[in-house]
Amino acid sequence: MEELLLIAVASAIVNNVVLSQFLGICSFLGVSRKTETAVGMGAAVVFVITISSFVAAVIYKFVLANDYLMSRGIDLTYLQTIVFILVIAALVQFVEMFLKKNVPSLYQSLGVYLALITTNCAVLGVALTNVTKEYGILESVVNGFATAMGYLIAIVILAGIREKIEFNDIPKPFQGMASVLLTSCLMSIAFMGFSGMI
Numbered sequence: 001m002e003e004l005l006l007i008a009v010a011s012a013i014v015n016n017v018v019l020s021q022f023l024g025i026c027s028f029l030g031v032s033r034k035t036e037t038a039v040g041m042g043a044a045v046v047f048v049i050t051i052s053s054f055v056a057a058v059i060y061k062f063v064l065a066n067d068y069l070m071s072r073g074i075d076l077t078y079l080q081t082i083v084f085i086l087v088i089a090a091l092v093q094f095v096e097m098f099l100k101k102n103v104p105s106l107y108q109s110l111g112v113y114l115a116l117i118t119t120n121c122a123v124l125g126v127a128l129t130n131v132t133k134e135y136g137i138l139e140s141v142v143n144g145f146a147t148a149m150g151y152l153i154a155i156v157i158l159a160g161i162r163e164k165i166e167f168n169d170i171p172k173p174f175q176g177m178a179s180v181l182l183t184s185c186l187m188s189i190a191f192m193g194f195s196g197m198i
Contacts (some may be wrong), residue, residue: 010146
């Protein structure tokens, strides 16, 4: 249990996927204009990363790195990236259909960024990290969920800051994306303070 807690804290805060590993920057910067949209995107990413971590871990353990196949000299682990991308794409399609039918306003506000979850390197990065660190199925799910929660925390904080600085008098060279990038850099520096925690 202690190991799972360490994985969760390390993934969510210490090694934050956006602010420490710089994965998933596209949707992080693009969807963080309003807090409601950021929460919706974060929730979609939490769902996709958590479920894809579970499915990818099961497929890796029981199909790609199957002991029986490995003992016969058949190594399918080189297919991991392709298989993980297919799993992620299928899950994103499910999320997209669900939101389009049940929450059309959120579906419209997320726009193209919802489809970009498929190519969001954070989602694939978590699946590959689980394999690299040789996590079991439970550890993979905990790592995936915690990483996604770290993404949610980061995008909601950035959206809140962006809503506040929108009403400030900012010099012209720092308006728009420049202020967003500077804010992201300062958030990244702040999260570096957690680096010695674990």
